[in-house]
Amino acid sequence: MTRTPLADVACSIARATDLFGDAWTALIMRDVLTGVTRFDDLAHDLGISRKVLAARLSRLVEEGVLVRERYQERPPREHYRATPKGEELYPVLLALMEWGDRWYAGPAGPPARIRHLGCGRDTTPVAACAHCGEPLTVGNTTQLPGPGGHTGPGTRVLGPLLAAREG
Amino acid sequence: MTRTPLADVACSIARATDLFGDAWTALIMRDVLTGVTRFDDLAHDLGISRKVLAARLSRLVEEGVLVRERYQERPPREHYRATPKGEELYPVLLALMEWGDRWYAGPAGPPARIRHLGCGRDTTPVAACAHCGEPLTVGNTTQLPGPGGHTGPGTRVLGPLLAAREG
DNA sequence: CCCTTAAGTTCCCTCAGGGAACTCGGGTAG
DNA sequence: CTACCCGAGTTCCCTGAGGGAACTTAAGGG
Numbered sequence: 001m002t003r004t005p006l007a008d009v010a011c012s013i014a015r016a017t018d019l020f021g022d023a024w025t026a027l028i029m030r031d032v033l034t035g036v037t038r039f040d041d042l043a044h045d046l047g048i049s050r051k052v053l054a055a056r057l058s059r060l061v062e063e064g065v066l067v068r069e070r071y072q073e074r075p076p077r078e079h080y081r082a083t084p085k086g087e088e089l090y091p092v093l094l095a096l097m098e099w100g101d102r103w104y105a106g107p108a109g110p111p112a113r114i115r116h117l118g119c120g121r122d123t124t125p126v127a128a129c130a131h132c133g134e135p136l137t138v139g140n141t142t143q144l145p146g147p148g149g150h151t152g153p154g155t156r157v158l159g160p161l162l163a164a165r166e167g
Numbered sequence: 168m169t170r171t172p173l174a175d176v177a178c179s180i181a182r183a184t185d186l187f188g189d190a191w192t193a194l195i196m197r198d199v200l201t202g203v204t205r206f207d208d209l210a211h212d213l214g215i216s217r218k219v220l221a222a223r224l225s226r227l228v229e230e231g232v233l234v235r236e237r238y239q240e241r242p243p244r245e246h247y248r249a250t251p252k253g254e255e256l257y258p259v260l261l262a263l264m265e266w267g268d269r270w271y272a273g274p275a276g277p278p279a280r281i282r283h284l285g286c287g288r289d290t291t292p293v294a295a296c297a298h299c300g301e302p303l304t305v306g307n308t309t310q311l312p313g314p315g316g317h318t319g320p321g322t323r324v325l326g327p328l329l330a331a332r333e334g
Numbered sequence: 335c336c337c338t339t340a341a342g343t344t345c346c347c348t349c350a351g352g353g354a355a356c357t358c359g360g361g362t363a364g
Numbered sequence: 365c366t367a368c369c370c371g372a373g374t375t376c377c378c379t380g381a382g383g384g385a386a387c388t389t390a391a392g393g394g
Contacts, residue, residue, distance in 0.1 A: 011194075011197075011267075011278060011279075012263070012264045012265075012266075012267025012268045012271060012272065012277060012278060012279070013193055013194065013197050013260055013263050013264045013267060014194060014267075015267040015271040016263040016264065016266050016267035016271070017190060017193045017194060017263065018190075020263065021188065021189060021190040021191075021192075021193055022188060022189065022190065023184060023185075023188040023189065023351095024188075025188075026180055026184045026188055027178075027180065027181060027184060030178075030180050033305055034310065038371075038372085039371070039372050039373070040370090040371060040372070040373095043372095048351095048352090049351065049352050049353065049354095050353090050354095050372085050373070050374085051350095051351075051352080051353090051373090051374075051375085052350085052351060052352080053373090054372085054373060054374075055350090055351095074360080074361080075359070075360045075361060075370080075371080076359080076360080076371095077370095077371060077372080078371090078372075082305075085270055087304070087305045088266055088269065088270070089266060090294070090303070090304060090305045091262040091265070091266070091292075091293075091294035091303070092259065092262040092263055092266060093180055094262075094294050094303060095258040095259040095261075095262045095294065096179070096180050096183040096184065096187065096259055097179045097180045097183065098179075098258070099179075099183050099255055099256060099258070099259060100178075100179025100180060100181075100182040100183035101179045102255060103252055103255070104179060104182040104183070105179065105315050106315050107315075108314045108315035109313055109314035109315045110179060110313045110314070110315050111178060111179060111312070111313050111315045112178075112179070112310050112311065112312060112313040113310070113311045113312075113313045114303070114308050114309075114310060114311075115308060115309050115310075115311055116296040116298065116299070116301070116303060116307060116308055117307045117308060117309060118296065118299060118301045118307050119296060119298055119299040119301070121296075121298050121299075122311070123296045123297050123298050123303070123308075124297045125258075125294045125295065125296070125297070125303050126258075126294070126295050126296075126297050127257070127258035127261050127262065127292045127293070127294065127295075128292065128293050128294075128295035128300065129283040129285065129286060129288075129290045129292070129293075130290050130291045130292070130293050131283070131286055131288045131290050132283070132285060132286040132288075133295065133300045134283070134285045134286070136257070136258070136261060136281070136283060136290070136292050137254070137257060138200055138249075138254045138257045140283060140284045140285050141281050141282060141283055141284060141290075142281075142282050142284060143201060143279050143280070143281060143282075144279065144280045144281075144282055144289070145278070145279060145280075146276055146277045146278050146279040146280045147275045147276035147277070148272050148273050148275035148276045148277050148278045190382095205340075205341085206340070206341050206342070207339085207340060207341070207342095210341095215382095215383090216382065216383050216384065216385095217341085217342070217343085217384090217385095218342090218343075218344085218382075218383080218384090219381085219382060219383080220342090221341085221342060221343080222381090222382095241391075241392080242339085242340080242390070242391040242392060243340095243390080243391080244339095244340060244341080245340090245341075
């Protein structure tokens, strides 16, 4: 496929997508974050080709999202665990899950619930403003160039073009 | 590639990933939500092959995420706009962008800022509990089977296995 | 009448993904 | 001591999706 390299574009979505934008990475992270950490378990659970799984895992380790660590000495066995960088992908998974729940849940309802241990209730994740806590939507936000934005093609990061939207 | 069909698995992440889990869809949605809605503009802005762009757009229209609509009569011209279902992908984009900002921004800082018009401040999106507003993390949430979860392989949706995590 | 623009299509080629078999280090059962 | 399981990958071949660039169609415009 010769994936177009997106990581060098001045767009954080493109940078994140360069790693996260394939069919398997999100599901691997879901599994690892929920306790499925061993190679064979991942291969079985996901139904992914072992070749591709090995490639994804080593990429994720390279990127510092997972670490490969020994979980037993004799015989030596390794598994994969999320780093802090990996755990911070959790909001992305929550957002994907919430969207899937809203638009693809069958009549029975969504296939899983998230319980927030802080307040003890089953919850839905909301993308909220860090300052005032209100939900962020396309309509109530605007994008502005940031300090790290070099102008030129590909500069937009959820671009500064929102003003151009009609309605 | 014969993409493994994920949409039928009882996992909302898998369902969302089936559509969203490719290198281009996130970036197309970013562009459309920020006002880049025409075929040629998208092709130029993204550097995507026109063939693949056409395929992605028609898939997104099929899925009800975008609509193809006429924006001028003479000569007849069509462009793409997000439906409500498409606009609700915004939190996913925000989460991806926030993660990219945190882990890939250069010394200069992130390439863009999000301003919340509600409170007037530049903000960062947080995945918050809909009930109490606290941030949701891997550590303070647990996953339970939901009403729509048929048991069996692939049942997990950010699975019920979190309890199995050590530490 | 020819040129330009927008929005796709078509063609060929390469390489990433699927699938299944094979490897390798290290037990454990007989 | 040999034979048979792991777990964790690696290797091989085949298919088909993505890249790239040219071609098409429809409608103005000079």
